[in-house]
Amino acid sequence: MKQMSVENDSLVTEFIFMGLTDQPEFQLPLFFVFLLNYIVTVMGNLSLMILICLNSHLHTPMYFFLFNLSFVDFCYSLVCNPKMLMGFISEKSISYTGCMTQLFFFCFFGNSECYVLTAMAYDRYVAICKPLMYTILMSPKICSLLMLASYLMGFASAVAHTTCMIRLSFCDSNIINHYMCEIFPLLQLSCSSTYANELVSSLIACIVVIVSGLVILTSYASILLNIVRMSSATGWSKAMGTCGSHIVTVSLFYGSGLLTYVKPASTESVDQGKFFSVFYILVVPMLNPLIYSLRNKDVKLAARRTMMRSTNSVKR
Known part of the structure; x- marks a missing residue:
């Protein structure tokens, strides 16, 4: 462990990830599983963004928000996946600066996704x-x-999360019980008071729940009441077709997030949270473009038109 002396305190200058498992026989299979996940996530979200840009009939508010959701998921995967994949086959360490940078962008894109889903x-x-x-x-x-x-x-x-984390001292262990620089596994390593961090985390969580959760629940409660008043089956079908993909996305994202964070703080809960986090950090960004593509006629039509234009241009 690299160390340096500042004001008689020994500060960690690099961290080591425990990863998802320490069993050598699982490292290579997990590498290929998550490599496939990474490729599908990047290609799926990038393809959806390109389709929305190239097809004028998708230049509507709904697809503007969907473009931003795909952009956030695309960036999210770039922040989390590469370092995790490297951990399966090579060095599991990350510099202190690299860890704080990863934490910043993880919080940035994670919280931004909550509000993008709210706008949707x-x-x-x-x-x-x-x-x-x-x-x-x-x-x-x-x-x-x-x-x-x-x-x-x-x-x-x-900014709030990262600023509070930077002010902490890490003196003893530098082994993070996770596959990335997450807030709570890092707090467990600190040898200084984490009260401010826990307070900031609670305040931000409350803001997300109040702003994002309340708007989403109120919106869908109003939509449900509106659907109940509809007499025609066509109205029901159209409303559910409009909202279905978003309901699935919100359920997956918030459901897995709640399983990860809403529990007592302990070593066992961090272990459980590490595995639950795989779902909303790695799986949900991969599923989002599939959910919106497979259930959306406009996206399918855009895909066919784009493929036809590409084929015709190649023939010429």
Whole structure:
């Protein structure tokens, strides 16, 4: 363990990941499993972003938000996956600076995704409950402001988490019980008071729950009431088709997040959280483009048109 002396305190200058498992026989199979996950995640989200950009009929608020969701998931995978993959086949260490950088972007994109999903829920609410006002309430300016606010909220939370983490001292162990630089595994290693970090984490969690959770629940409660009032089966089908993909995405993301973080703080809970986090950090970003592509006629049509244009250009 590399160390340096500052004010009579020995500060860790690098961390070592325990990873998902310390069993050598599982390292190579897990590497290929998560390499496939990484490739599908990157290609899926990148393809969806390209489709939205190239097809004018997808230049609507709904697909503007979907583009941003894919962008966040794409960046999320770049932050988390490469270092994890390296840990399966080579060095599991990361520098102190690299760890804080990874923590910052993990918090930034993770919190931004919460607010992007919130904006998408509001968009669905306006589309179903206030269709005559849709073009006004979801104008390009308002959509851009919603996304700007989402990224600013994510940036503010990332700055708060990282600033609080930097002020801590790490003196003894430098082994992180995780496959990446996550907040709570890092707090377990600190030899200074973590009260401020825990307070900031609780405050940010409360803000996310109050702002994001409340808006999403209120939006879908209003949508549900609106659907109940519909007399036609066509109205029901159209409403569920509009909201179905987003409901699945929100359920997967928030469900796995709650399993990871809402539990007593202990070594066992950190171990459990490490495995639950695989789902919302690695699996959900891979599934999102598939969920929206397989259940969406507009995306399928855009994919066919893009493939036909590409084929025709090659023939020429």
